[in-house]
Amino acid sequence: DAKTTQPNSMESNEEEPVHLPCNHSTISGTDYIHWYRQLPSQGPEYVIHGLTSNVNNRMASLAIAEDRKSSTLILHRATLRDAAVYYCILTGSGGSNYKLTFGKGTLLTVNP
Amino acid sequence: NAGVTQTPKFRVLKTGQSMTLLCAQDMNHEYMYWYRQDPGMGLRLIHYSVGEGTTAKGEVPDGYNVSRLKKQNFLLGLESAAPSQTSVYFCASRKVMTGGLNTEAFFGQGTRLTVV
Numbered sequence: 116d117a118k119t120t121q122p123n124s125m126e127s128n129e130e131e132p133v134h135l136p137c138n139h140s141t142i143s144g145t146d147y148i149h150w151y152r153q154l155p156s157q158g159p160e161y162v163i164h165g166l167t168s169n170v171n172n173r174m175a176s177l178a179i180a181e182d183r184k185s186s187t188l189i190l191h192r193a194t195l196r197d198a199a200v201y202y203c204i205l206t207g208s209g210g211s212n213y214k215l216t217f218g219k220g221t222l223l224t225v226n227p
Numbered sequence: 228n229a230g231v232t233q234t235p236k237f238r239v240l241k242t243g244q245s246m247t248l249l250c251a252q253d254m255n256h257e258y259m260y261w262y263r264q265d266p267g268m269g270l271r272l273i274h275y276s277v278g279e280g281t282t283a284k285g286e287v288p289d290g291y292n293v294s295r296l297k298k299q300n301f302l303l304g305l306e307s308a309a310p311s312q313t314s315v316y317f318c319a320s321r322k323v324m325t326g327g328l329n330t331e332a333f334f335g336q337g338t339r340l341t342v343v
Contacts, residue, residue, distance in 0.1 A: 147329040158231075158317050158334035159270070166329070202269065206329060213258050213277050215321065215332055216286075217270040 119203045124222040127193045135188040135221055137203030142183050147206045150177065150188045152199040153220070159202065162188065198225045229253050233318050233335035240308040240342045248303040248338050250318030257323040259301040260285075260332070261293060263314040270317060276301055277323075308342045315339050 120138040127133040139148065149164040163170055163177045165186075170177040176189040190197055202220040207213075234249045250259065257278050262270040262285075272285030274293040282293045290312060292304045301320075305312060321332040 149329075149331065151332075156337075158336050159319075159332075160334065161331035164329055164331060200269075213275065213321075213323075215258075215260060215275075215319070216272060217262070219269040 119205060119218055121201075121203050121218065121221045123219065124224065126224045126226065127190075128226050129195060130192050133190040133193045133197070133223065133225075135190075135201050135203075135223065136185065137187070138185045139203070139205055140184045142205060143207070145207060148177065148179060148183075148186050149204045149206055149215075150175070151202045151204065151217075152197075153202070154196075154199045159217075162201070164206075193223075193225045195225050195227060198223055231318055231320050231333050231335040233316075233338050235338060236336065237339045238341070240305075240340065242309060242342060244308050245304070245306050246308065246340075247305075248316055248318075248340075250301040250303070250320075250335060252299055252301075252320040252333070254320060254322070254333065255298070256320035256333075257298075258321040258332075259295065260319040260321075261291075261301065261303045262317045262319065263287065263312075264317060264337075265314050273303065273316075308340075310342045313340060313342045 150162040151159040153159045165177045178187045200220040231252045260275045261273045264270050271287050276282045276295040279298040294302045316338045318335045319332045322330045
């Protein structure tokens with residue numbers, strides 16, 4: 116299975132943009148890139164996902180490298196409520212679509 | 228919208244006792260998952276199900292059993308609880324990918340289990 120690598124922790128200041136990196140050098144052509152986050156004492160929640168093109172939604176943007184070996188989750192203006200653990204996950208397609216394997220993620224601290 | 232509901236939210240067990248954790252989803256999702264999360268760790272997959280009547284082992288299945296008799300429910304059982312099973316348990320559900328569209332998972336709020 117393809118693995119992801121994320122920094123253990125990152126820090127940001129409130130109202131500044133945050134770029135959370137994820138490396139997935141062994142990604143297959145049909146793997147989707149998903150991001151989830153886990154707020155303190157809560158279950159993970161979906162943030163965004165993409166395959167090849169950059170994606171935007173109300174929560175964040177996902178920038179995917181042209182070779183797909185890395186991606187970056189972008190929070191345009193961090194707030195204190197964005198302090199969480201962010202997980203980058205690869206999900207297969209077709210017969211392996213069910214797979215949803217988490218790593219340790221990146222702990223994001225947002226300073227006021 | 229109830230989404231994914233886990234029962235109970237907290238439980239303390241004595242070593243050797245048994246219990247069942249219930250996960251219920253009202254979104255008609257095909258896939259369901261059970262994870263455990265220990266302090267400072269990510270989520271580790273215990274068991275999963277790709278449809279009613281089917282289950283499969285994840286990364287850390289030992290000491291747990293599961294059943295998916297109804298599409299909306301996924302049960303996690305501990306036959307003889309051990310202190311090493313003290314953890315926070317999360318259930319998730321996800322719609323099967325169709326039409327080339329990948330889908331997101333929805334998680335419950337967790338069950339905090341302590342085995343003494």
